Amino acid sequence: MSPQPKQTARSAALTLLNEVLGENRLMSELLGQGVLQGLDPADRARAQRLALETMRGLERADRLLQKHLRKNPPLSVRNILRLATVELCQGGDAHGVVNEAVNLTAQDKRTQPMKGMVNAVLRKIAATGPEAWTHLRAPRLPKWLRDPLVMAYSGDVVAGFELAHFAGAPLDLTAKNDATAVAKATGGTLTSTGSIRLQQAGQVSALPGFDAGDWWVQDAAAALPAKVLNAQPGEIVLDMCAAPGGKTMQLAATGADVTAIDLSESRIARVTENLTRTGLQARLIAGDALDHQGRYDAILLDAPCSATGTIRRHPDLPLAKDGSDFGALIDLQEQMIDHALTLLKPGGRLVFCTCSLLPDEGECQIEDALARHPDLKADRNSLNLPGIDPAWITEEGGLRLRPDYWADQGGMDGFYMACLTT
Numbered sequence: 001m002s003p004q005p006k007q008t009a010r011s012a013a014l015t016l017l018n019e020v021l022g023e024n025r026l027m028s029e030l031l032g033q034g035v036l037q038g039l040d041p042a043d044r045a046r047a048q049r050l051a052l053e054t055m056r057g058l059e060r061a062d063r064l065l066q067k068h069l070r071k072n073p074p075l076s077v078r079n080i081l082r083l084a085t086v087e088l089c090q091g092g093d094a095h096g097v098v099n100e101a102v103n104l105t106a107q108d109k110r111t112q113p114m115k116g117m118v119n120a121v122l123r124k125i126a127a128t129g130p131e132a133w134t135h136l137r138a139p140r141l142p143k144w145l146r147d148p149l150v151m152a153y154s155g156d157v158v159a160g161f162e163l164a165h166f167a168g169a170p171l172d173l174t175a176k177n178d179a180t181a182v183a184k185a186t187g188g189t190l191t192s193t194g195s196i197r198l199q200q201a202g203q204v205s206a207l208p209g210f211d212a213g214d215w216w217v218q219d220a221a222a223a224l225p226a227k228v229l230n231a232q233p234g235e236i237v238l239d240m241c242a243a244p245g246g247k248t249m250q251l252a253a254t255g256a257d258v259t260a261i262d263l264s265e266s267r268i269a270r271v272t273e274n275l276t277r278t279g280l281q282a283r284l285i286a287g288d289a290l291d292h293q294g295r296y297d298a299i300l301l302d303a304p305c306s307a308t309g310t311i312r313r314h315p316d317l318p319l320a321k322d323g324s325d326f327g328a329l330i331d332l333q334e335q336m337i338d339h340a341l342t343l344l345k346p347g348g349r350l351v352f353c354t355c356s357l358l359p360d361e362g363e364c365q366i367e368d369a370l371a372r373h374p375d376l377k378a379d380r381n382s383l384n385l386p387g388i389d390p391a392w393i394t395e396e397g398g399l400r401l402r403p404d405y406w407a408d409q410g411g412m413d414g415f416y417m418a419c420l421t422t
């Protein structure tokens with residue numbers, strides 16, 4: 001048997017692309033299964049970056065490539081060409097990029113005969129691609145997702161989402177105590193909502209204050225639901241879908257008595273790690289939130305959802321998914337809201353939130369919950385927080401956040417949240 005070629009950042013990026021685009025796998029699953037384990041940390045980060053950039057620029061790469069291809073090559077060769085095209089158009093060294101693309105093509109007996117074609121096409125891309133790239137539109141979302149979003153927001157707004165998706169995301173941190181001190185230590189800036197934003201992050205665990213647990217990574221939009229819940233010291237609080245624990249840590253940092261549940265045992269282990277690093281405390285339960293019993297002053301329900309608000313950081317999502325599992329998630333969200341309401345003490349409050357852009361997982365869930373439970377109210381005052389533009393507050397009394405907001409500062413995740421009171 002001939003020896004396996006050594007894994008490189010580019011070959012690993014190609015594996016990620018083949019799995020996402022060929023097998024509809026999500027990057028998070030692949031990384032969780034240790035697909036990049038054979039690489040050193042720097043190459044692992046590079047492989048991820050190359051794969052993510054290629055997925056962000058996929059439509060542009062295909063447009064450039066189609067001019068030079070007489071027929072469509074098999075997916076793995078198409079992905080080699082896409083990976084190299086994006087790298088070339090983003091300033092990669094032409095010699096190195098083309099050579100490695102040719103080597104990757106030659107490594108598989110089935111694609112080996114196409115190495116001459118790969119070489120010829122990429123030389124043309126190297127010559128004209130970088131200039132042409134800058135004139136192409138921001139890649140569009142696939143039709144299954146674009147159509148409902150255009151219906152909900154308009155074509156112009158969705159074009160703004162697509163620009164934000166293409167731009168990617170900065171790194172946002174939430175401070176355990178003192179956001180100003182964390183901003184100073186890490187060289188970040190404070191957002192108007194109190195998160196710390198770093199435009200160029202590098203290795204997260206190497207940033208000042210990581211080992212001391214002074215902060216955790218959390219998008220500025222994702223930091224708002226816990227602020228809306230506004231847990232108080234000593235209050236009995238439930239985090240119903242907790243892992244990996246960003247919001248659990250926010251709740252625990254208030255001095256509330258926090259119970260955190262998640263269905264996934266492996267994901268609960270990540271909550272444990274995060275609490276240990278930050279020196280915060282919560283009671284952790286691995287189990288189904290729908291079976292949980294108890295009485296709480298306040299509940300945070302960060303429900304499982306389509307995650308369509310996180311495409312800036314997860315460009316694989318629209319490529320791997322087709323929306324067929326969203327209906328089941330919407331049903332589960334409704335069941336979870338109704339169950340959460342049974343766990344509230346009289347006068348208690350429930351914050352429902354999803355990192356979704358789809359109104360079915362946000363505005364509509366709250367409208368329906370208010371119709372099912374006539375005593376329930378949406379508490380608009382809870383949304384009166386620093387940095388919240390009143391225009392973001394919706395008719396039914398929730399907060400709609402979109403990736404095109406803060407466009408000049410690096411955007412924010414798409415999110416929806418509302419605080420219900422009994």
Ligand SMILES: C[S@@+](CC[C@H](N)C(=O)[O-])C[C@H]1O[C@@H](n2cnc3c(N)ncnc32)[C@H](O)[C@@H]1O
Pocket residue numbers: 240241242243244245246247248261262263264267287288289290302303304305
């Ligand atoms: C949006 S994520 C939560 C993110 C988390 N709140 C944070 O801020 O880090 C949704 C979570 O719901 C969990 N989940 C899904 N179904 C569940 C159920 N029936 N009971 C409890 N957790 C569930 C998933 O495992 C996933 O970790």
